[in-house]
Amino acid sequence: MFSVGSCFGAPVAEAAQGARPRLPADIGTLPREELRFAAVLAGARQEYLALKPEEVDVYDAKGIVLELIERVTGRRASVRLTPADARPAHLHPRGASEITVDDAVIGHLGPLHPDVVDALDLGAAAQIIELDLEAVQHLGKAVPEFRAIPRLPAVTRDLSLVVNDSIGAGKVGELLEQAAGTLCESIELVSLFRGGSLPTGQKSLTFRVICRDPKARSASEEARTLTDKEVDEVQGRMLKAAQTEFGATLRG
Numbered sequence: 001m002f003s004v005g006s007c008f009g010a011p012v013a014e015a016a017q018g019a020r021p022r023l024p025a026d027i028g029t030l031p032r033e034e035l036r037f038a039a040v041l042a043g044a045r046q047e048y049l050a051l052k053p054e055e056v057d058v059y060d061a062k063g064i065v066l067e068l069i070e071r072v073t074g075r076r077a078s079v080r081l082t083p084a085d086a087r088p089a090h091l092h093p094r095g096a097s098e099i100t101v102d103d104a105v106i107g108h109l110g111p112l113h114p115d116v117v118d119a120l121d122l123g124a125a126a127q128i129i130e131l132d133l134e135a136v137q138h139l140g141k142a143v144p145e146f147r148a149i150p151r152l153p154a155v156t157r158d159l160s161l162v163v164n165d166s167i168g169a170g171k172v173g174e175l176l177e178q179a180a181g182t183l184c185e186s187i188e189l190v191s192l193f194r195g196g197s198l199p200t201g202q203k204s205l206t207f208r209v210i211c212r213d214p215k216a217r218s219a220s221e222e223a224r225t226l227t228d229k230e231v232d233e234v235q236g237r238m239l240k241a242a243q244t245e246f247g248a249t250l251r252g
Helices: 056-074 115-119 133-139 169-180 228-246
Strands: 003-012 029-042 078-081 099-102 102-111 128-134 155-164 186-193 200-210
Touching: 029 056, 029 133, 029 186, 056 078, 056 099, 056 128, 056 133, 078 115, 078 169, 102 133, 128 133, 155 169, 155 228, 169 186, 169 200, 169 228
Parallel strands: none
Antiparallel strands: 003 029, 029 128, 078 099, 099 102, 102 128, 155 200, 186 200
């Protein structure tokens, strides 16, 4: 479910324009009114031909937010854990996250706090998304930039890492991007797995790594197809960085 509506907060402290304008006469007399987008995700994830449908989780909420912000603003959003002193009380402490664009916080997401689930008699967990539409409006709309279609094929590898359950997948992805180097075109988290033969408290994160000569887009006549050795070196740097920083192991 989703909705767009007003959220009321502390008394107005400054006059400002935006989705809900604030006038000088409002200062100290009227509550701050913010236009927000809110969504609730719950129940089984709709998967094609799934033998055992799984419950939606925080990654479903994250995926919706990233896609929504990119479509509306043309910018890439990020999700990071919210500091304890700024954490919304209605979200679970372990999953409450900030939604940011260029370090500007534009909203929050995360699992609903178990106490709230019990108080509302929901009977099951739920994921919450909340966006400050005024903050989103201030971002403006980025002008799309043309990117030539590369003529050379990419080399795709899947890297599955086993890490402690307390380590955020976003942190692992950021580290892999830093370690990958210029031959890595993109890194995407494609699956998360717990249970099975994995020890308790551990999870497996699978990242899809796409490598290609960076000249394939800017100077195709100078580009070349990457060798297996070059791609192996990229994968090796990422694995070593994850092992050093997070104690990760390669899933067999």
